[in-house]
Amino acid sequence: MISYQQCLDWDQQDQLKVFKDEFALPENVIYLDGNSLGARPKNSLNYAQYIIQQQWGEDLINSWNKADWWGLPTRLGDKVGQLIGAKTGETVISDSTTLNLFKVLSAAVKIQAAQFPQRKIIVAEKDAFPTDIYIIEGFIDLINQGYQVELIEGAEELEQVLEKDVAVVVLSHVNYRTGYFYDMSTINQRIHAKKALIIWDLCHSVGAVPMDLNQTSTDFAIGCTYKYLNGGPGSPALLWVNPKHRDQFWQPLSGWWGHKKPFDMAQHYEPANNIRRYLCGTQPIISMSLIECGVDIFLKTDMQKIREKSLQLTDLLMALIEQECSEFGFELITPQDHQYRGSHVSYQHPHGYEIIQALIARGVIGDYREPEVLRFGITPLYLGFEDIWHAVQHLKAIMQQQEWKNERYLVRSEVT
Amino acid sequence: MISYQQCLDWDQQDQLKVFKDEFALPENVIYLDGNSLGARPKNSLNYAQYIIQQQWGEDLINSWNKADWWGLPTRLGDKVGQLIGAKTGETVISDSTTLNLFKVLSAAVKIQAAQFPQRKIIVAEKDAFPTDIYIIEGFIDLINQGYQVELIEGAEELEQVLEKDVAVVVLSHVNYRTGYFYDMSTINQRIHAKKALIIWDLCHSVGAVPMDLNQTSTDFAIGCTYKYLNGGPGSPALLWVNPKHRDQFWQPLSGWWGHKKPFDMAQHYEPANNIRRYLCGTQPIISMSLIECGVDIFLKTDMQKIREKSLQLTDLLMALIEQECSEFGFELITPQDHQYRGSHVSYQHPHGYEIIQALIARGVIGDYREPEVLRFGITPLYLGFEDIWHAVQHLKAIMQQQEWKNERYLVRSEVT
Numbered sequence: 001m002i003s004y005q006q007c008l009d010w011d012q013q014d015q016l017k018v019f020k021d022e023f024a025l026p027e028n029v030i031y032l033d034g035n036s037l038g039a040r041p042k043n044s045l046n047y048a049q050y051i052i053q054q055q056w057g058e059d060l061i062n063s064w065n066k067a068d069w070w071g072l073p074t075r076l077g078d079k080v081g082q083l084i085g086a087k088t089g090e091t092v093i094s095d096s097t098t099l100n101l102f103k104v105l106s107a108a109v110k111i112q113a114a115q116f117p118q119r120k121i122i123v124a125e126k127d128a129f130p131t132d133i134y135i136i137e138g139f140i141d142l143i144n145q146g147y148q149v150e151l152i153e154g155a156e157e158l159e160q161v162l163e164k165d166v167a168v169v170v171l172s173h174v175n176y177r178t179g180y181f182y183d184m185s186t187i188n189q190r191i192h193a194k195k196a197l198i199i200w201d202l203c204h205s206v207g208a209v210p211m212d213l214n215q216t217s218t219d220f221a222i223g224c225t226y227k228y229l230n231g232g233p234g235s236p237a238l239l240w241v242n243p244k245h246r247d248q249f250w251q252p253l254s255g256w257w258g259h260k261k262p263f264d265m266a267q268h269y270e271p272a273n274n275i276r277r278y279l280c281g282t283q284p285i286i287s288m289s290l291i292e293c294g295v296d297i298f299l300k301t302d303m304q305k306i307r308e309k310s311l312q313l314t315d316l317l318m319a320l321i322e323q324e325c326s327e328f329g330f331e332l333i334t335p336q337d338h339q340y341r342g343s344h345v346s347y348q349h350p351h352g353y354e355i356i357q358a359l360i361a362r363g364v365i366g367d368y369r370e371p372e373v374l375r376f377g378i379t380p381l382y383l384g385f386e387d388i389w390h391a392v393q394h395l396k397a398i399m400q401q402q403e404w405k406n407e408r409y410l411v412r413s414e415v416t
Numbered sequence: 417m418i419s420y421q422q423c424l425d426w427d428q429q430d431q432l433k434v435f436k437d438e439f440a441l442p443e444n445v446i447y448l449d450g451n452s453l454g455a456r457p458k459n460s461l462n463y464a465q466y467i468i469q470q471q472w473g474e475d476l477i478n479s480w481n482k483a484d485w486w487g488l489p490t491r492l493g494d495k496v497g498q499l500i501g502a503k504t505g506e507t508v509i510s511d512s513t514t515l516n517l518f519k520v521l522s523a524a525v526k527i528q529a530a531q532f533p534q535r536k537i538i539v540a541e542k543d544a545f546p547t548d549i550y551i552i553e554g555f556i557d558l559i560n561q562g563y564q565v566e567l568i569e570g571a572e573e574l575e576q577v578l579e580k581d582v583a584v585v586v587l588s589h590v591n592y593r594t595g596y597f598y599d600m601s602t603i604n605q606r607i608h609a610k611k612a613l614i615i616w617d618l619c620h621s622v623g624a625v626p627m628d629l630n631q632t633s634t635d636f637a638i639g640c641t642y643k644y645l646n647g648g649p650g651s652p653a654l655l656w657v658n659p660k661h662r663d664q665f666w667q668p669l670s671g672w673w674g675h676k677k678p679f680d681m682a683q684h685y686e687p688a689n690n691i692r693r694y695l696c697g698t699q700p701i702i703s704m705s706l707i708e709c710g711v712d713i714f715l716k717t718d719m720q721k722i723r724e725k726s727l728q729l730t731d732l733l734m735a736l737i738e739q740e741c742s743e744f745g746f747e748l749i750t751p752q753d754h755q756y757r758g759s760h761v762s763y764q765h766p767h768g769y770e771i772i773q774a775l776i777a778r779g780v781i782g783d784y785r786e787p788e789v790l791r792f793g794i795t796p797l798y799l800g801f802e803d804i805w806h807a808v809q810h811l812k813a814i815m816q817q818q819e820w821k822n823e824r825y826l827v828r829s830e831v832t
Contacts, residue, residue: 026473026476033476039473039476040469044468045469048468049465052461053440053461055649056456056460057441057461060447060449060781061449061452061453061783063649069649095511095515096671096697096698097697098669098672098673098698099511099671099696099697126683129681130672131672133685134671134672134684134685135669135671137684137685138668139668141668142522142559143558144559224698232468232700233471233472233479233485233701233702234485234700234702250554251554252554252557253514253515253551253554254550254554255512255514255547255550255551256547258550263786264786265545267542267549268550269554280512280515280551281511281513281515281547281653282642282650284648284649284650284651286464286650286702287701287702287703287704288650288703365477367477369681
């Protein structure tokens with residue numbers, strides 16, 4: 001039996017607890033949705049004020065130089081790079097994850113086509129966050145060169161599909177729904193053994209689990225900054241390219257920000273001989289700049305410590321739901337094995353939607369994903385052991401008192 | 417002879433002068449670069465604070481519904497639409513101009529390929545802002561279906577090139593360098609007479625000149641919100657599609673924001689039956705939201721009044737440079753004819769770069785564009801007649817005293 005006191009004791013011993021003070025969280029809220037929209041770093045408010053008043057309002061156009069707006073994609077890229085095993089100059093922040101997938105997919109397909117023209121299969125997961133599948137479909141339809149997308153169930157079907165003419169595999173490092181966490185190194189080896197290329201979608205893993213893109217010989221990676229990294233709503237996304245691939249191909253979203261000499265106003269595109277060739281058009285400077293507030297908090301600690309606490313908290317959540325709520329029919333769909341678990345925990349329940357609404361009404365913010373999935377994001381920088389205890393007590397009360405049957409929880413809004 | 421007193425009198429009579437107070441401009445600066453980065457609406461600071469503290473920090477994930485973040489692209493699109501002759505539901509704000517060009521170009525090419533498969537020429541201007549050319553090149557290279565870009569000098573070469581197998585023409589409504597302003601209606605008629613489609617780049621015309629995309633039967637339009645519209649540095653861009661084309665084709669940057677039912681997490685892309693199909697991934701909410709501050713100022717007046725004052729101010733600038741600086745070798749490259757003049761005025765001068773630096777040192781902020789072009793943006797909502805007088809007096813003093821010869825003005829920074 002895990003007691004409330006035990007949770008308080010764990011909080012006492014927690015080395016990361018000091019970081020909670022860096023975030024502005026509403027009172028009386030236990031926020032278990034930082035894997036969807038990260039909490040707000042307190043510093044973001046002053047920093048936004050500075051960018052808006054000084055950089056935009058006072059320095060105006062001069063900020064492209066003085067504040068180095070032009071250099072933001074690589075400067076922030078290098079900071080995020082420290083969390084993913086990237087070296088300086090390998091990462092950019094730009095556009096959205098969806099668009100960045102289009103860029104690296106185009107590059108990967110082109111690289112493969114030059115060497116293995118018969119390879120026409122692009123592998124993705126049925127359970128990928130759908131935008132990955134949609135952009136592959138859009139790409140295939142556009143180029144109209146006989147490529148096909150093949151959707152697999154997960155790791156177990158990978159071996160089999162790799163027997164076919166696979167050009168590129170797109171996988172989510174941590175699955176957005178189940179929290180399943182791929183072993184990047186093993187998977188990369190399997191994919192490379194069959195001469196395919198791998199694109200990792202890091203949306204639910206960057207800032208959540210340690211990784212080393214170089215050491216694992218990853219080919220391409222993309223991911224969000226507004227989830228675990230706390231960059232702010234819809235903040236631009238990361239893109240990483242293995243240096244061996246970088247200069248081989250110019251990706252087709254070839255806007256002036258990726259040009260070798262953007263201010264020469266040349267009449268032909270010539271890609272920069274560096275990671276900037278993966279940039280396209282002018283970036284949303286205010287949303288982009290605020291990413292720094294979140295990433296800087298991560299850089300005060302390290303991903304190993306964050307991972308350790310993440311596993312302790314997800315272990316605790318699982319154990320407490322087992323201990324307190326076993327009679328209510330929650331089916332765990334997240335791996336219990338640490339090796340395969342990311343930093344969120346999901347349960348299936350026939351009344352998942354209503355239960356999540358009832359939790360939110362009590363100030364416990366998780367989220368719901370089709371079909372019937374309750375999802376709880378664990379963010380070690382601003383969650384403690386006591387938070388998990390209280391969250392589960394709320395869940396228990398909702399189930400015992402059948403609070404979820406309240407009819408207002410049955411009304412589904414379009415956006416969840 | 418135009419006198420200083422005359423300028424003061426014009427300011428007295430100016431109906432738009434009340435709007436200057438809506439903007440936060442630095443003291444002792446005459447800002448003639450609002451065609452590159454629009455000035456800051458005062459309201460943007462409080463609004464950003466509200467978005468960051470309340471929507472992000474307090475309401476967190478719930479803001480997707482409560483603050484309707486999800487609806488921002490169309491809600492803001494409809495507001496901008498009022499300035500360009502668009503009806504409700506025809507315009508979105510999203511991504512960057514460069515990316516939006518890729519989307520509409522893909523759609524236009526696909527529509528043409530279905531009807532006129534032999535048409536393989538995409539026309540652009542040599543003097544277009546280069547990102548337009550670069551993205552056409554990237555698109556052509558990617559799809560590898562025999563398309564070619566053909567660059568023309570300008571309007572005079574259009575007739576001739578249209579005799580060829582042209583699929584799509586991409587033109588800048590107002591040229592970023594010279595300020596040349598196309599007659600949209602006439603050009604559209606010529607292009608349509610030859611069965612080609614037109615994409616207008618409105619970057620230097622939206623918020624600067626009146627236009628009516630529907631009345632002129634434009635096919636597609638894209639453009640910036642951070643120039644004349646004062647949306648903030650790199651704020652997301654506009655995209656407009658003629659309703660008759662809208663549902664014909666799903667553009668290939670087909671991310672989940674463009675899906676018919678984005679929260680069903682379906683495994684296949686199905687485009688929304690509305691303008692949202694031109695959306696892709698998650699948008700930078702803070703940068704996007706602030707667009708509203710600028711656009712709302714425009715909606716308090718109208719584009720006809722803005723145009724009238726813009727022409728008065730550009731007339732004045734040209735007349736004063738003629739009157740005060742005729743001996744210094746400035747060659748006007750902007751049309752004098754109102755019909756063909758946008759809202760900025762450009763001169764060529766062999767020492768253009770140094771002269772612009774010397775002007776900036778005196779607080780007169782224009783900008784420099786290769787080759788040898790001094791560019792002065794005229795924004796009637798926050799510039800008066802007296803400002804133009806003073807700007808020209810500074811220019812005269814710099815030339816008379818040869819201030820531009822100061823060696824610090826010879827050092828060229830990478831970003832100008």
